[in-house]
Amino acid sequence: MSNRTSLWASLARYPTVDPGHPWAISTSGLTRNYPGGAGVHDIDLRVPRGSVYGLVGPNGAGKTTLLSILTGLRRADAGSVTTAVPVERIAVCPDVPDLEPWLTAAEVVELARSLSAPRIPATGVLEALAHAGLGDVAHRRVGGFSRGMRQRVGLAAALVTDPEILVLDEPTSALDPAGRAGMLGLIAAMAGDRTVIMSTHILADVERVADTIGVLRDGRLLYQGATQDLLADHARPGWTVRLREGADRARAALEGQPWVTRVTSPARTVLHVDVTSADAAETGLVPVLAACGARIVAIEPHTADLETAFLSLTSTRENP
Template sequence: MTAEGGRPPLAETHGLTKSYGGHAALDAVDLQVAEGSVYGLVGPNGSGKTTLLSILAGLRRPTSGTMRLGVARGAMALLPDTPEFEPWLTAFEVVDLARALVNPSIPRERVTDVLVEAGLRDAIDRRAGGFSRGMLQRLGVASTLVGDPALMLMDEPCSALDPMGRREVLDLVASQRGRRTVIFSSHILSDVQEVCDTVGILQRGAMRFQGPLQDLLTGNRTPGMLVRVRDSAEEVARSLATEPWVTSAVAIAVGEVRVGVRSTDEAERELPGALARAGARLVSVRPEEASLEQVFLEMTR
């Protein structure tokens, strides 16, 4: 079996269910993560993202269903959303411990390298007990990278980072594409849209969508056009709303109208005439670029 893009799946689950009492935290989830991909796992709070990652990492057992991993447990690393370490260990000792436990043959010099890569150059010999949440997150990233895992499970890795730290982690995640497989959970959808090539949307424990990000953006959203006019946007919106191929027309800013349409093709043919009938002085027309956030909200509403 192959995952997206014909690549073999490195991690896959079939009918994976996890119940706590009568509540299904995961409900028959079929996950397919292609080798070398950066897979974005998105969903509202409580949708089952952390549970799914925990099961993949071997920290929890599924109630039913099957799971297949194409890597040994030692070649997989999990970065929890709020990583914590023994407060009396220095950053170097934390990462060195991770190195020694995962693969002692990795040279010790690698410890300093990954700490620098994670932005902790100045805190290498400081104890983790004095670290801010952002620094702990960076330390978590460093202790994940040091073992050179084939599969990285990252649970909300940017949640505690400042904008610069977030940028660095996103660049780091994006740079892993092709080198290793990353499953990246986040509720910051712009981050997922930026770094992931494949997306899975979880809602109340069920997988609502799984596939290439582009398919999601183009195939699951009501198409729309953004129209800029010199006249009153409200009047133009009212006029366009009467057209049969228009599903919605809303003035979203001064001189700007968002026109929801049945199809982009229909809009491209009909919109110039409709604008002319409305007497609008046209500035520009362009198809609306769908964002993951918009698609996500439409799917999970």
């Protein structure tokens, strides 16, 4: 347990530090109740050391509450948090950091270094900014920065302290496509060297960089484990159907089949059909389309993705 007199210690519940802990961060029965049933309930989080842990869930699922408790900014009503490293080795990066507009980017990062990791040489400041892609604007005041640039200043301010655990809240929410790709590349490159916990509702980001995933819904942890296991266990088979005409008739006919779980139409002549089993679709899909007079151009199975798995998981829990 940390013996520092800190903000964390002044809170009713703060993380217990156990260097021999098998997990980077774990929680046991973590609960925080808010009126109307909101909050988080009985969360047993297990974040492996050196992993990229994706915490996903819809808006209001409890992601921010959980991260706030993990980082000591909110109290839990019950349960405990245990970390493998002292609090000063944990860095937090909000989705779009609010920064003092009259400081330069370099001064913001230097301030972060001097406050939380004064042992680290100041030379790391410009390196961190360059790492975050802001080397050219290091000496500009952040008051004129875009949301994406502030997000990257926040990342540099977190990285300059060389944290063992990095908590990122919606790390790509304000970035353009190129910035998003760069951010995900940075996160992926950290795997093994440090533990990253990222909360997001962009499932494609998690699928790309997270090796471990936790799915939150209504404040409860529905799933926790390897991302690949989630895909394997919960991604139901699906087919992409391309038609020359008759998409509306085909959609209505397919939605009437008991083995079809969902039909979506990303384009006028394209249907995505999720099914309960591959066998049923392989034998039933073509006859149904033929019976309704749809003119088929192509039918191909689509690969299981995290969105499909997520929807399958949450719908299963809704209607067990």
